[in-house]
Amino acid sequence: MTIPAVRTFDNHTPLVDTELLPGRGTGVNAAHRMYEHLIGIWATGVIEAAHDLGAFTALISGPATASELSSKLGTDLRATRVLLDGLAAYDVVERSRAADGQAVYTLPPEMHDIFAPEGLYSLVGKIRHDRNVAWSAWRNLATNVRTGARNSDGSQQLNQISEEDYTSLVRGINFWAPPIAATLATALREQGWTDGTGRTLLDVGCGTGIYSQLLLQEFSGLNARALDAERIIPIANAQAHRLGVADRFNPEIVDFWADDWGTGVDVALFVNIFHLQTPESARELLLRSAKALTEDGVIAIADHIVDEDSTDGNTQNRFFRLFAASMLATGGGDAFTVHDYDQWLADAGLRRVALLDTPMHRLLLVKRA
Ligand SMILES: C[S@@+](CC[C@H](N)C(=O)[O-])C[C@H]1O[C@@H](n2cnc3c(N)ncnc32)[C@H](O)[C@@H]1O
Known part of the structure; x- marks a missing residue:
């Protein structure tokens, strides 16, 4: 069985320039670290919005500027640029400059199968599941911790999604x-x-x-x-x-x-x-x-x-x-x-x-x- 070669990757997308923080162990440092966790939802937000709008399908057919993509998707130009820049911040798309200075956005080839609904190793099903189940489910975590996610007879529940x-x-x-x-x-x-x-x-x-x-x-x-x-x-x-x-x-x-x-x-x-x-x-x-x-x-x-x-x-x-x-x-x-x-x-x-x-x-x- 051959495992497809993958680029080595750093899982963590740094969003805080820790070099500029004051000395270790301060509350300010801890707040920066926690804030970075709290904005974890931003990654899901921009990736799933791009999926919902069909941006990945459009970018699989080739690189595009924000203006080209907004005409193709029927979306607002400025907002499309904001979304694409968000994706670039997470290294989902690559951002380069054309000769006329406009930013061009490219979905790297290793991402094509991931965002194509029929790709063998596609994440589209995971995205759909998260849209249907996970977004609202996480709001229930505190309740389930309080109650233990139990049946009416007090026994623990199996995980039973439909x-x-x-x-x-x-x-x-x-x-x-x-x-x-x-x-x-x-x-x-x-x-x-x-x-x-x-x-x-x-x-x-x-x-x-x-x-x-x-x-x-x-x-x-x-x-x-x-x-x-x-x-x-x-x-x-x-x-x-x-x-x-x-x-x-x-x-x-x-x-x-x-x-x-x-x-x-x-x-x-x-x-x-x-x-x-x-x-x-x-x-x-x-x-x-x-x-x-x-x-x-x-x-x-x-x-x-x-x-x-x-x-x-x-x-x-x-x-x-x-x-x-x-x-x-x-x-x-x-x-x-x-x-x-x-x-x-x-x-x-x-x-x-x-x-x-x-x-x-x-x-x-x-x-x-
Ligand atoms: C989390 S998925 C795992 C699927 C697969 N093993 C994998 O890892 O990709 C759980 C699977 O168990 C199936 N399943 C759950 N309860 C079942 C039951 N009582 N009888 C048969 N299949 C069941 C679900 O339909 C689902 O396909």
């Missing part, structure tokens, strides 16, 4: 897949896999099926069963055709709580499923997996798994803890710890065999105890 919202979201998180699938493929090779002939993978809550599909490309003899809801399965099916693996990708409309999962599974794969759970439902998923698994089968869980043995500043742990807050804002779920998983595994007669870091997830590999 099937309709998942149709956007699942397309917007494909970009996470290449490094995770590559890490899993390497781990399976280390377990003695060659081309995967005779092996079955069960992708539980498959979304677009991207993880199965990348693994099917990697292991030419592998077959995948991909379980998801009625509205999602056609998306997975279409993408399997697009990636040339439809003959070994078997989509099934299955409610993974109510329906049987079958048996004979060599790899049970859960990506971004455990962070939607409560401790009780997570344990239940592992009990169900154990029933479906062959004797030497593997369960692979890619999720936001906090490793408390890592340092406090560990990048993954930082992201995972904020991810937990985003789950709470949208109504339930968590970023569970390695310790939580170990307990559920022991209850299901399973054991952890590896914990591998990927850019925004950890991959937990599990076998029978």
